[in-house]
Amino acid sequence: MGISERFKRAFKGKIKERVNLKNYSYMHTGGYAEQLFLPATIEDLKLLHEEFNSVDIIGNGSNVLFKGNIDRIAVISDIFNSTISVVEDTITASAGISLPHVARVAYENALSGMEELIGIPGTIGGAIRMNAGAYGKTIFGLLKNITVFNMKSGEITNLNMSELKPTYRDGGFDEDNIVIEAELKLTREDRNYMLNRMINFSINRRMRQPMGGYSLGSIFKNPKQYPAGWLIETCGLKGKRIGGAFVSQKHANFIINDGTATSKDILDLIDLIRTRVAEKFNVELELEIVLL
Numbered sequence: 038m039g040i041s042e043r044f045k046r047a048f049k050g051k052i053k054e055r056v057n058l059k060n061y062s063y064m065h066t067g068g069y070a071e072q073l074f075l076p077a078t079i080e081d082l083k084l085l086h087e088e089f090n091s092v093d094i095i096g097n098g099s100n101v102l103f104k105g106n107i108d109r110i111a112v113i114s115d116i117f118n119s120t121i122s123v124v125e126d127t128i129t130a131s132a133g134i135s136l137p138h139v140a141r142v143a144y145e146n147a148l149s150g151m152e153e154l155i156g157i158p159g160t161i162g163g164a165i166r167m168n169a170g171a172y173g174k175t176i177f178g179l180l181k182n183i184t185v186f187n188m189k190s191g192e193i194t195n196l197n198m199s200e201l202k203p204t205y206r207d208g209g210f211d212e213d214n215i216v217i218e219a220e221l222k223l224t225r226e227d228r229n230y231m232l233n234r235m236i237n238f239s240i241n242r243r244m245r246q247p248m249g250g251y252s253l254g255s256i257f258k259n260p261k262q263y264p265a266g267w268l269i270e271t272c273g274l275k276g277k278r279i280g281g282a283f284v285s286q287k288h289a290n291f292i293i294n295d296g297t298a299t300s301k302d303i304l305d306l307i308d309l310i311r312t313r314v315a316e317k318f319n320v321e322l323e324l325e326i327v328l329l
């Protein structure tokens with residue numbers, strides 16, 4: 038797939054050809070991308086918009102499963118990770134900065150609100166798209182402003198926060214909007230109190246979730262009535278394996294890649310889980326992860 042000479046000359050970030058996507062998903066599976074872009078500036082996003090009109094994007098890839106080969110993708114993590122500033126009770130962070138890093142900066146500045154989110158391995162942009170959350174706290178509960186680049190119009194705007202309707206694991210805004218920066222409003226707090234909370238949340242996560250292997254966290258959203266993990270476990274599927282993919286013994290809503298799985302293994306296991314849960318409970322499990 039050709040890229041114009043004008044684009045190649047003007048693009049400040051990196052362009053990679055024929056990239057193995059497994060290095061860009063926490064599941065460590067996937068096909069190949071013919072072209073992978075690491076935009077360095079807003080101008081690079083504008084160039085992508087002019088050249089291709091629309092491009093799929095990822096952040097850290099901690100919630101993305103690549104189904105197979107794709108033509109092109111842009112990664113909003115490496116480069117858009119430079120700016121973070123604290124003014125009074127507000128942290129402004131560019132989209133590629135990781136949630137754990139923002140949580141640490143918040144802690145250093147005695148600003149509370151991020152403690153629950155410290156174990157989520159995504160970027161600010163990915164977290165906002167997914168309305169990431171843990172222990173009753175979601176990123177949207179902290180957001181004061183979101184600045185986006187719109188891939189269709191090529192314009193930079195601030196989203197109107199009062200019009201947004203985020204839901205469970207969905208920021209609820211137009212797919213064409215790429216988050217480039219966000220402002221988080223936090224609350225001044227005693228650092229020792231914050232540290233204790235962060236330690237407790239981290240311990241709790243370690244106790245409840247599998248460590249090691251490749252995974253995307255929870256595969257399915259929790260239906261209203263029962264946690265997805267309980268439904269899957271009750272179907273006797275803990276440990277169920279297809280190829281190199283298996284259902285975690287520790288938390289049945291986690292699928293682990295033992296290092297040899299393909300995306301097809303993961304997708305087949307997802308299908309099997311859905312079928313069994315639907316047969317037994319008449320519940321349709323909905324994916325939390327994003328398929329690209």
Ligand SMILES: Cc1cc2nc3c(=O)[nH]c(=O)nc-3n(C[C@H](O)[C@H](O)[C@H](O)COP(=O)(O)OP(=O)(O)OC[C@H]3O[C@@H](n4cnc5c(N)ncnc54)[C@H](O)[C@@H]3O)c2cc1C
Pocket residue numbers: 063093094095096097098099100101113132156157158159160161162163164165166167168169170171214215216217252253254255327
């Ligand atoms: C071990 C583990 C534990 C996890 N625990 C939790 C948890 O407790 N709670 C939770 O909510 N999630 C959890 N997750 C899932 C994941 O970390 C979050 O969904 C995270 O917010 C995804 O961020 P990311 O940058 O990795 O996004 P990606 O996985 O790269 O992308 C996810 C989606 O966001 C979009 N996106 C990425 N960047 C941007 C941007 N700048 N602008 C607009 N859209 C963008 C992508 O197009 C895609 O649709 C966990 C994952 C793992 C591996």
